[in-house]
Amino acid sequence: MTLRLISSRCSIYTAEKILRTRQVKRKPLRSLLRCRPYCTSSSHEISFRERLQSYGEGSVDLTKDETDGIAVITLNNPNKKNAVSGKMMLDFRNVVEDLEAWDDGKGVILTGSQGTFCSGGDLTTVQNILTPEQGYQMADFMHETLTRLHCLPLISMALVQGNAIGGGAELTTACDFRVMTNTARIGFVHMKMGVLTGWGGATRLVRLVGRSHSLDMLCSSRLLSSQECLRQGLADHIIPIQTPKKESVEDHDDVMKIGRAWLSQYCRADRQLVRDMKTAVLGACELDYMSSLERERAIFNRTWGGPAHKRALDLNIKHS
């Protein structure tokens, strides 16, 4: 029943993943539903969405380049360092749904406008949804959006300039790669703000950097330099910025060009191959060993003897 409800809004594969995410330690679904403290019936969800919409600053914008198959999601609320308002949470969901339907895509870049990434939840929106029930609904909504982003068959990269703070730091963990400029910082400042990670960041961070590094990053609330992020395995690449002063808006285009080129190195193969390889890797991260092998076999079988395979064989390639 729940699977059907979710799958009316997204692919079966994504729906399976969302359910799996919700099944804490493989508990039966029924016991998980008993754990959910608040009713999330569709009427509750609609009124919560209306509430989010009323906190209407900023936008989350999507551009899709059909030539190279790379899309860009831009968090756009520059007066508040791209803090995510209620409306932007809704925009974000629409953007992810759009990407789920984009069959021609290979990669996606998540970035912020005007030389900075994101300063977390918009504190005005936060002030207006402070009841435990509203907090739960907001977390549930963002968990689903970010799980669906994480599960896209596109190779995803967070391009971090300036600061990724609180929820902004959590957003970076929903991507496959994190590329930072040398002056950028990531800070899981939640505990300093008296709250836990509301957008699923702790769960994903532990999978990225392990238990002790995660506890260090989460419980210290400190801002991590790009060099530290690289050392700890949170960042994958650093883009050097020439100017020693603060990053400016003018840098943004250059940084985007370099970031895009960095992601493109993984998007050179045929569109379907890129998507299939991402799906296989995702399965290996999220499924048990045997299920992942089964999925990998099925995906492999789609490529074997296909046009890309035959073309490569005809070329008699030497891998020097």
Ligand SMILES: CC[C@H](C(=O)O)C(=O)SCCNC(=O)CCNC(=O)[C@H](O)C(C)(C)COP(=O)(O)OP(=O)(O)OC[C@H]1O[C@@H](n2cnc3c(N)ncnc32)[C@H](O)[C@@H]1OP(=O)(O)O
């Ligand atoms: C589940 C997610 C979780 C939650 O929602 O509870 C979180 O995200 S917790 C973290 C919440 N975010 C913060 O606490 C960030 C607070 N902001 C800062 O620390 C700084 O503004 C910083 C480091 C992001 C940027 O510093 P900088 O010196 O470059 O800029 P300003 O401080 O002058 O900021 C400019 C302007 O933006 C406003 N601003 C910044 N962040 C937010 C925000 N999250 N919500 C609303 N408004 C924000 C800031 O107040 C300034 O406004 P102004 O009117 O010009 O004073």
